[in-house]
Each structure stands twice: as structure tokens, then as C-alpha cells.
Amino acid sequence: MTIDTLSRADLQEFHDHQRQAYDALKRAGLALDITRGKPSAEQLDLSAELLSLPGDHGYQAGGVDVRNYGGNAGLPQLRSIFAELLNVPVEQLIAGDNASLSLMHDTILWSLVHGNPDSPRPWGAEEKVTFICPSPGYDRHFSICEHYGIDMVAVDMREDGPDMDAVRELVKDPSVKGIWLVPTYSNPTGAVVSEAIAAELAALETAAPDFRIFWDDAYAVHHLTEDRVKSADILGLCASSGHPDRPLIFASTSKITFAGAGVSFFGSSPANIAWYLGHAAVRAIGPDKVNQWRHALFLRNADGVLAHMDRHRAILAPKFAAVDEILSARLGAHGIATWTRPRGGYFVSLDVPDGTAARVVQLAREAGIALTPAGAAFPYGQDPRDRHIRIAPSFPPPEELRTAMEGLCTCVLLAAAEKALA
Numbered sequence: 001m002t003i004d005t006l007s008r009a010d011l012q013e014f015h016d017h018q019r020q021a022y023d024a025l026k027r028a029g030l031a032l033d034i035t036r037g038k039p040s041a042e043q044l045d046l047s048a049e050l051l052s053l054p055g056d057h058g059y060q061a062g063g064v065d066v067r068n069y070g071g072n073a074g075l076p077q078l079r080s081i082f083a084e085l086l087n088v089p090v091e092q093l094i095a096g097d098n099a100s101l102s103l104m105h106d107t108i109l110w111s112l113v114h115g116n117p118d119s120p121r122p123w124g125a126e127e128k129v130t131f132i133c134p135s136p137g138y139d140r141h142f143s144i145c146e147h148y149g150i151d152m153v154a155v156d157m158r159e160d161g162p163d164m165d166a167v168r169e170l171v172k173d174p175s176v177k178g179i180w181l182v183p184t185y186s187n188p189t190g191a192v193v194s195e196a197i198a199a200e201l202a203a204l205e206t207a208a209p210d211f212r213i214f215w216d217d218a219y220a221v222h223h224l225t226e227d228r229v230k231s232a233d234i235l236g237l238c239a240s241s242g243h244p245d246r247p248l249i250f251a252s253t254s255k256i257t258f259a260g261a262g263v264s265f266f267g268s269s270p271a272n273i274a275w276y277l278g279h280a281a282v283r284a285i286g287p288d289k290v291n292q293w294r295h296a297l298f299l300r301n302a303d304g305v306l307a308h309m310d311r312h313r314a315i316l317a318p319k320f321a322a323v324d325e326i327l328s329a330r331l332g333a334h335g336i337a338t339w340t341r342p343r344g345g346y347f348v349s350l351d352v353p354d355g356t357a358a359r360v361v362q363l364a365r366e367a368g369i370a371l372t373p374a375g376a377a378f379p380y381g382q383d384p385r386d387r388h389i390r391i392a393p394s395f396p397p398p399e400e401l402r403t404a405m406e407g408l409c410t411c412v413l414l415a416a417a418e419k420a421l422a
Contacts, residue, residue: 002335003420015417021410022363030368032404037187037346038395039259039312046311047257053294061296066289072277074287077296078263084302085221086251087233088267094276096287100252100264101140104214107248107266108144110279111177111212117271118245119210123177132170132179134162136349136377136388138187138216141180145379151175152379157189161197167204174207178214184231185219188377188390189349190342198232203241210245213238217251219345221309224317228306229343235267244269253295255346256308263288263295319393322402323348330409336416339391348391349377356415357386363411369404 006014059067061075073079074095083090096103112124123129129150133142134157145152153176155166162179170176179201183193193201201213215234223229238246245268253262266276299305324341327350331337339350352360357374364371372390375383391408393401 002333003416004335006420011417011420015414015421018410018414018417022367022414025367025407025410028368030403030407032368032396032400032407033370034392034396034401034404034408035370035372036395037255037392039255040315040395040397042315043255043312043394044258046308047298050257050261050294050298053297054290057293057297059290059293061289061293064289066293069285071286071289072280072284073273074263075289075292075296078292078299079265081296081299081302081305082251082265083267085305086217086249086265086267087231088235088249092235092270092273093265093267094273094280095292096264096266098252098260098262098264098288098291099254100216100218100250100266101144103250103264103266104141104216105144106279106283107214107276108148108150110276111210112148114279116210116212116245117275123210126175126177128175129177130170130173130175132162132167132176133379134179134181134186135379136188136383136390137180138182139372139376139381141214141216142379142381154379154384157186157191159189159191161191161193161201164197164200167201171204171206171208171211176206177208177210178212180214180216182216182218183234184217184229185222185342185345187218187345188347190340190345190347192229192343193232195232198234199237199241202234202237202243202246213247215247215249217249218255220251221305222255222346223309223313223344224320225313225343227343235269239269245272248272253299256305256312257295257298261291263292316394319398319401320348322398323391323393323405326402326405326409330406331412334413334416337412346392346394348393350389350391350412351387352389352412353416353419354385354387356412356419357383357389359415359418360389360408360411363414364408367407367411369407369411371408 079093080090083093115122133152135154156163234247249267252264361371361374375381
């Protein structure tokens with residue numbers, strides 16, 4: 001029976017029952033964390049061999065001593081592996097240091113200071129710079145914009161991509177310089193940008209001649225089922241639409257090998273690659289090629305990456321199944337919540353009754369369960385409906401995850417009952 005069909009007396013009884021369950025939860029003295037999408041120790045152990053490489057293979061990679069300076073574009077041996085996986089020509093793909101977020105930060109900063117190859121002036125010389133932010137979205141994208149004073153406008157992120165009616169209207173404004181997208185298994189909803197939506201983004205007529213698609217393909221190979229969804233070929237679609245410089249593609253091995261010691265990638269048009277390398281040459285004298293070399297030796301080829309990710313899936317998929325099982329059992333019959341069942345990526349999106357997400361997070365925190373702040377998946381941390389909660393199942397051991405989810409459900413039920421009584 002759903003909460004909205006209960007009589008006042010039955011609703012009060014339901015509330016009192018949830019309050020008792022919550023008080024028992026607080027007495028348990030929990031200290032659990034499902035805030036960030038970090039790989040578990042078990043997943044990191046899958047790449048332990050990296051620590052013994054290059055070993056007998058030595059430090060010569062195609063005649064290059066990887067211990068020395070130089071090679072700003074990164075090692076071709078590793079770039080060729082990920083060029084195939086990311087659908088980017090190897091000569092248009094750069095391998096960098098450990099964090100793709102650093103590459104995104106640099107492209108934003110250099111655009112503000114210098115402009116892009118097709119910019120009439122540096123972005124920082126504009127009266128205003130605006131980004132389109134499909135939401136729920138990745139909080140660290142929004143943090144970069146907020147840090148540099150870039151205005152953000154939220155549009156709905158749907159199952160097949162952003163609300164294109166809203167996007168079409170927004171790009172008529174010349175201040176709109178970009179859009180953030182995680183195209184495959186988006187953070188946090190697990191949505192996949194369809195080929196049709198990607199083609200429309202590629203062909204958009206925009207008031208800004210230097211409009212950019214920040215295509216953060218962080219989860220391109222992070223499948224939770226045997227169906228390996230492929231990201232749309234945004235580079236090819238933009239080139240064929242007459243906008244070759246529009247896409248900026250980012251990815252990394254952060255959740256493939258070691259989260260803090262992986263390799264990042266940047267792919268784009270030849271003009272954008274030359275632009276990036278010109279600025280990167282001032283910042284550093286080459287990336288960590290020793291790390292790139294050991295990754296190339298460990299992963300071997302594109303099939304090696306996919307086989308490695310199958311081992312990740314064996315660890316992750318049961319955790320996501322447990323989240324769905326508990327949400328279904330605890331919340332399904334009450335009509336108060338919906339949640340995603342992603343085919344890949346690292347998150348589950350939970351929508352609770354409007355106006356209660358912040359309360360749920362507060363209740364969970366006071367009971368020893370750490371959640372990402374309500375609203376974090378929206379620009380400026382403001383969810384207009386106060387209903388979205390991001391769940392990150394990857395890091396805790398299975399039993400801790402189940403305990404955290406049971407506790408979270410108790411908090412959702414109590415917050416929903418409080419609102420209904422009010």
C-alpha cells in the first residue's frame with residue numbers, strides 16, 4: 001500500500017514505526033561511506049601486476065627511453081590501444097598524466113586565457129561565458145565552472161541525452177560556449193547519449209563560433225552487463241557536420257587500473273590537438289611515460305582492456321544488483337521513490353519525494369551513513385526539487401554496502417512519512 005493512500009491514523013502509525021527503526025539504526029553506531037565512486041581494494045588488486053612493470057621489458061619503448069624528458073603527446077603504444085576504444089585516430093589522441101579532470105581544467109583555463117583556434121577573442125574577454133549542464137550531472141564538472149566564474153544553466157538529462165529543445169534555445173545565446181556530457185553510462189544516472197542526439201549536437205547551429213562539446217567518456221568501457229554499449233562517434237559526427245573543432249573528448253584509466261596512478265586521454269581535431277600541445281609545452285616537459293609504458297605492457301591491446309573490465313564487472317555487478325534488490329524490497333511498495341538500473345558506470349540515481357533529499361542525507365549522516373550532499377549533481381549544488389540522491393556502490397565491501405542501503409531506505413521512509421504528516 002502506498003503512503004498517499006493511508007489514512008491519517010495509519011500514516012501516524014507508519015511514521016512511528018519508521019522512527020523506531022531509525023532510532024535503532026542510530027544505536028548501531030555505523031560508520032559507512034557511499035559518497036564517491038571509488039574502486040574497491042578488490043578492484044585495485046586486479047592491476048597489481050603494474051607495480052612490477054616494466055621489469056625485464058626495460059625502459060625502451062619504440063626507441064624512446066621512457067625515463068627521460070619529452071614526448072608531450074604521450075607514448076604511441078598506449079595511445080593506439082585507447083584510440084581504438086575511444087574511436088579517435090591515434091594521431092588525434094594525447095596520453096597525459098593520471099587525471100582526465102586535469103585535462104578538462106586545462107582546456108577551460110586556456111580557453112579563458114587564450115581562446116580556442118576558432119575563437120574571435122579569449123573567453124575571458126567576453127562579457128559572460130555560459131555552459132549548458134545536463135542534470136543530474138557530474139559535480140566536478142560544475143566545480144570547474146563555478147571556480148572560474150562560468151555561468152551554468154541546467155537542462156534535464158534524459159535516458160537518451162540532454163533535453164535538446166532546451167539546448168537548441170540556449171545555443172542561440174553567443175555567451176554559451178560549451179556543454180558538459182558524460183555520454184555513456186552518465187554520472188550519475190547511467191544514461192547513454194543516443195546516436196541521434198549526438199548527431200544533433202554535432203550539427204547544431206550555435207551563436208558562438210567556438211562552441212565546444214566537453215565529451216567526458218569516463219565510463220566508455222565500464223559495463224555492468226555483457227552488452228558492451230559503444231559511445232557515439234562524436235568526432236566523426238562533428239567533422240561530417242562541418243564542425244570538426246567542436247568535440248573535446250576526455251577519458252582515463254582511473255577506474256580501469258589504479259585510480260590515483262592511471263593515464264588520462266584527450267582527443268579532438270588536429271587543430272585542437274595542436275592548440276593543446278602548444279600550451280601544454282609551457283606547463284610540462286612531457287607526461288609520466290614510465291607509467292604509460294607499464295600500462296601499455298599490462299593492458300597489451302584493446303581486447304586486453306575489455307577482458308580486464310570483465311573482471312571488474314564480476315566484482316561490481318553483484319553490488320549494483322544488491323542496491324536494486326534492497327531498494328525494491330524496502331521502497332518499491334510505498335510509491336515514494338524511483339531509481340535507475342544502469343547498464344554500466346559507477347552510480348545509481350535515487351529520486352525521493354520532492355523536498356526530502358536534504359532531510360534524507362541529514363538523517364543518514366546522523367546515523368553514521370555518509371552520502372553525497374543532496375543537490376551535488378546540479379549546478380551550484382541546487383536541486384530545484386530537492387529529490388535527487390547519488391548512490392556509489394563500488395567502494396564498500398558487499399556486507400557494508402547492504403547495511404548502508406538498508407539504513408538509507410529507513411531514512412527515506414522516515415523522511416517521506418514526516419513530509420506526508422506535515
